[in-house]
Amino acid sequence: MKETPEHTVLLMGPPNVGKSVLFNRLTGLNVSCANYAGTTVEFTAGKTKLGKTEVSLVDVPGTYTLEATNEAEMVAVDMLSGKSMLSKSGSHCSGSSCQLAEIASSGPSAVLCVLDAGNLESSLYLLFQVLEYNLPVVAALNRLDLADEKGDIIDTSFLSRELGLPVVPTVAVEGKGFEELKSALRSVLEKGKSPSPVLRIKKQKGFLWPLAEELAQKALRRNFGDGGQVWQPGRRQKWGVLLLRTWPGLPLAFVILLLTFGMVVGLGMSLRQYILLPVFRGVIIPGIMEGVQGVVAPGFVQNMLIGEYGFLVKGLEWPFALVMPYVLSFYFALALLEDSGYLPRLGGLLDGLLNRIGLRGSGIIPLLLGYGCGIPAILATRALDSRKERLIITTMICLAVPCISQSGALIALLSERSVGLVLVIFIFSFLVMAAAGLLLDRLLKGARPPMVMEIPELLLPRVDVLGKKVLMRLKLFVMDGALPMVGAVALAALLFESGIMAYLGVVLRPLVSGWLGLPQEAAVPLVLGIMRREMAVLPLLEMDLTLLQLFVGAVVGLFYVPCIAIAATLAREFNLSIAAGMLLLTSSLAFLVGGIFFRVGSFFL
Amino acid sequence: MRFRKRRGNRALKSKDAVSCIPGELNLACLSEGQEAVIASVPDMPLFPPLGLRPGKKVKVCAKGCFGGPIIAEVDRRNIALGRCLAREVRLHGSGHLVSEGDLVRPSLKMQAKYPNLK
Ligand SMILES: Nc1nc2c(ncn2[C@@H]2O[C@H](COP(=O)(O)OP(=O)(O)OP(=O)(O)O)[C@@H](O)[C@H]2O)c(=O)[nH]1
Ligand SMILES: [Mg+2]
Numbered sequence: 001m002k003e004t005p006e007h008t009v010l011l012m013g014p015p016n017v018g019k020s021v022l023f024n025r026l027t028g029l030n031v032s033c034a035n036y037a038g039t040t041v042e043f044t045a046g047k048t049k050l051g052k053t054e055v056s057l058v059d060v061p062g063t064y065t066l067e068a069t070n071e072a073e074m075v076a077v078d079m080l081s082g083k084s085m086l087s088k089s090g091s092h093c094s095g096s097s098c099q100l101a102e103i104a105s106s107g108p109s110a111v112l113c114v115l116d117a118g119n120l121e122s123s124l125y126l127l128f129q130v131l132e133y134n135l136p137v138v139a140a141l142n143r144l145d146l147a148d149e150k151g152d153i154i155d156t157s158f159l160s161r162e163l164g165l166p167v168v169p170t171v172a173v174e175g176k177g178f179e180e181l182k183s184a185l186r187s188v189l190e191k192g193k194s195p196s197p198v199l200r201i202k203k204q205k206g207f208l209w210p211l212a213e214e215l216a217q218k219a220l221r222r223n224f225g226d227g228g229q230v231w232q233p234g235r236r237q238k239w240g241v242l243l244l245r246t247w248p249g250l251p252l253a254f255v256i257l258l259l260t261f262g263m264v265v266g267l268g269m270s271l272r273q274y275i276l277l278p279v280f281r282g283v284i285i286p287g288i289m290e291g292v293q294g295v296v297a298p299g300f301v302q303n304m305l306i307g308e309y310g311f312l313v314k315g316l317e318w319p320f321a322l323v324m325p326y327v328l329s330f331y332f333a334l335a336l337l338e339d340s341g342y343l344p345r346l347g348g349l350l351d352g353l354l355n356r357i358g359l360r361g362s363g364i365i366p367l368l369l370g371y372g373c374g375i376p377a378i379l380a381t382r383a384l385d386s387r388k389e390r391l392i393i394t395t396m397i398c399l400a401v402p403c404i405s406q407s408g409a410l411i412a413l414l415s416e417r418s419v420g421l422v423l424v425i426f427i428f429s430f431l432v433m434a435a436a437g438l439l440l441d442r443l444l445k446g447a448r449p450p451m452v453m454e455i456p457e458l459l460l461p462r463v464d465v466l467g468k469k470v471l472m473r474l475k476l477f478v479m480d481g482a483l484p485m486v487g488a489v490a491l492a493a494l495l496f497e498s499g500i501m502a503y504l505g506v507v508l509r510p511l512v513s514g515w516l517g518l519p520q521e522a523a524v525p526l527v528l529g530i531m532r533r534e535m536a537v538l539p540l541l542e543m544d545l546t547l548l549q550l551f552v553g554a555v556v557g558l559f560y561v562p563c564i565a566i567a568a569t570l571a572r573e574f575n576l577s578i579a580a581g582m583l584l585l586t587s588s589l590a591f592l593v594g595g596i597f598f599r600v601g602s603f604f605l
Numbered sequence: 606m607r608f609r610k611r612r613g614n615r616a617l618k619s620k621d622a623v624s625c626i627p628g629e630l631n632l633a634c635l636s637e638g639q640e641a642v643i644a645s646v647p648d649m650p651l652f653p654p655l656g657l658r659p660g661k662k663v664k665v666c667a668k669g670c671f672g673g674p675i676i677a678e679v680d681r682r683n684i685a686l687g688r689c690l691a692r693e694v695r696l697h698g699s700g701h702l703v704s705e706g707d708l709v710r711p712s713l714k715m716q717a718k719y720p721n722l723k
Contacts, residue, residue, distance in 0.1 A: 014654070064654035119682060122654040150681070209653060240683065245637070246670040348685040352671030361674065361685060450687025451674055452651045 005047060006109075007055040007189055010079055012130060013114030014123055015039075015062030016456050018142045018172035022114060023059035025175055026182075030472045031059055032376075033465075034338035035456050036365065038062070038383030041072040043079055050186040058108070061383075064122065066129045071382040080133055082107025110136040110189055112181075115167075117147035117154055118457070120216040121209075127163070128208050136188045139167045140181055145174070146457065149234070151223040159219050173462065240458035243345045253349050260337065264329045265411060265422065271325035272412075280321040288312050304493045308542065315489035318409075318538055319482035324474075326408035327481070330372055331473040332466065339461035339469075343368065344453060351451055357434045358392050358441025360384075360451040366393050370401035372473075374533075374566045377401070378573055388446040391578075392437055394570070398562045398582050399436055399589065400429040405481060405534035410554055413541055417550060425554055432559070432593075488528055488535050495524070515591065516552055517598040519543055525557065533563045548601040552594050559590035632663065632675055632686070632694040640664035641696040649690075656680045657694065 011019045015037030024030055027046030032039060038061070045058045060079050061072040068074040113130050115123035131137060141156055160167040166184035170177035233241075243249045289306050296302045305312045337343050343365050351361030362384060370377035374397050381390040402410060414421040441448075495501040501524055505512070508523040516522070521543055529536025537557035545553060561567075561583050570579035635641060643661050646652045656679035657663070666683060667676040675691040677684050686694070 065650055067650040069650055119656070119680065121680070122656065125654060209658065237681075241666045241676075241678075244676050244683070244685075245667040249667070250670060344685070348667075348669060348674055348676055350673075351685065351687070352669050352673030355672065360687070450690045451685055452649070452655070452687070452690065453674075453685045454655060455676065455683035455685055 021172040035341040041382040124212040267329035268326035276321040309493040311490040357437030370397040409537035556594035630696040632691040647693040
């Protein structure tokens with residue numbers, strides 16, 4: 001193991017100022033950034049070089065104030081007081097960074113507090129609260145480009161003098177001001193804390209807001225160009241508001257969602273149909289077949305490799321030619337929605353409707369993330385301030401929100417007959433979500449607090465950021481998605497070739513054939529589906545199914561248990577009994593609905 | 606006056622009319638484009654950092670459909686507030702509220718021509 005740096009620097013600040021962008025640029029890591037409050041919900045540590053010394057930098061969830069109102073903010077406050085890493089070590093950090101953060105359990109050595117040039121007052125208030133912890137602090141005044149555009153000029157040297165700490169102007173997305181920031185950090189780490197002149201005078205709590213207002217007012221000069229007295233909102237600001245109004249916002253929301261769905265399905269399908277499938281079926285797989293046949297004699301081993309579930313055939317084709325195109329198209333569309341700042345607007349528009357099924361507008365973000373992968377989606381519910389709502393959304397995600405791998409499998413399965421079936425399945429899943437929400441809202445205890453949500457400025461997504469995001473998702477998919485999928489196919493091959501599958505088929509026949517009306521082999525996806533969500537659907541592709549069987553299979557696959565990784569996440573975020581309950585709920589509902597569909601369907605068809 | 610007539614019609618139709626007793630103005634009473642000064646806010650930790658503090662000028666940018674949130678603008682920032690919370694944000698002023706936003710709103714062209722129109 002490499003030597004760990006002696007200093008730990010926390011990146012703190014209000015939500016959505018650009019802490020994670022700054023963190024990524026400074027450490028070379030790739031944590032997710034998006035244009036809404038509450039993107040980061042756990043801490044991540046990384047290393048950065050300040051001249052010769054290396055420090056570990058920790059990206060922390062954004063906080064409006066240090067009176068935490070949700071679990072994400074609590075992580076931040078715990079980090080600042082050096083508690084989190086001692087008490088709940090590992091439970092709030094992501095992946096490999098746990099190690100780093102745990103070593104830093106003595107507490108942070110300094111804080112890099114990021115201020116929002118567009119909201120100087122509240123940023124300063126938070127800074128005052130941070131200063132009370134008596135740590136060395138450097139402030140970065142970020143988003144200066146946006147303030148500039150509105151004609152705001154902020155006197156950073158005045159702020160720096162008054163606050164008694166370095167205030168460095170930055171534009172995180174362009175990497176501006178980073179060298180100054182680093183050298184300021186270095187000198188602060190060497191020198192230690194210097195007392196803050198303003199705070200010394202008025203330390204009482206009630207004075208912090210007036211003090212922040214006064215400082216902000218003195219530091220800020222507004223210049224509205226050509227002598228105007230009133231700030232004229234630009235085109236982005238005007239659209240930002242129009243998208244929130246019932247007219248034209250609501251019809252536009254419908255159009256935007258439909259376009260997004262169309263883009264994900266259309267782009268994914270054409271990538272698969274016209275590029276990946278021809279390459280795989282025409283070049284790669286025949287090549288592998290030939291190679292294996294030349295080396296391995298026919299029999300068990302050859303069948304494992306290139307037989308019906310041969311993992312060199314299906315194990316490559318499924319993840320790379322079937323699921324990957326949708327990973328690309330989905331995350332591209334999601335990045336557009338995330339970075340533009342449209343998601344919170346959608347939340348604001350739909351809040352009234354969502355209220356009826358026990359949710360608030362802010363819940364739309366984790367739900368949409370769930371169409372990518374359930375794990376980050378469930379983590380994202382930390383940014384909500386009600387446990388009841390967290391549970392409702394989590395249940396919806398486990399039950400009826402297919403992850404992108406499963407969606408890819410469903411699209412491939414159903415679109416061979418008709419694309420309309422895909423739409424039917426998705427609409428049906430919305431209905432089930434609504435029903436689940438209605439029911440849980442009544443059943444679970446606790447009130448739903450009213451919504452308070454900041455709507456970020458509408459921004460034009462940057463091409464380089466979009467590209468980087470999609471690339472990162474692709475990398476993540478290959479490591480965390482495709483490789484396990486190859487493993488699952490290998491397991492399928494083993495089960496199939498060893499005859500265990502046939503045995504399972506017989507055992508499960510009453511359920512699979514008797515109750516659901518599916519062929520006996522459909523026991524396979526039910527077994528594998530516990531491991532990975534898409535495996536509950538993919539094997540059905542290889543069976544000649546009737547229209548009704550297709551539909552029943554798809555419905556069962558959709559509602560069937562979420563993958564094992566989600567079960568682990570549930571146990572970690574909530575507790576074991578909720579994880580177990582969710583598994584029970586989803587599997588029993590899947591069989592119930594599937595069976596009913598089969599009976600009703602065979603009555604009509 | 607054009608402005609007054611419109612507001613009158615609206616007040617009759619809107620459900621919020623009930624909560625808008627003259628002399629006790631709250632954020633949910635304003636219609637899109639109107640603005641006023643905050644008198645008091647409910648004691649919630651999230652309010653002050655979002656700019657919702659007594660003395661601040663607040664404008665209603667949009668009102669959500671189906672009983673959705675009020676989208677308020679404070680210090681050029683937009684905040685979505687559930688209706689029942691918006692009702693607890695008391696405003697200075699009462700009765701007929703004449704605001705810059707409402708007078709100007711009928712014609713954006715006029716606004717562009719006379720930026721100082723108030
Ligand atoms: N124009 C401009 N945009 C910025 C700047 N810094 C960040 N952004 C954008 O602001 C948004 C939020 O950035 P994040 O890094 O996710 O913000 P965060 O502070 O980590 O937010 P939380 O994790 O929610 O606390 C992203 O869409 C960025 O592209 C900047 O200096 N200028
Ligand atoms: Mg972040």
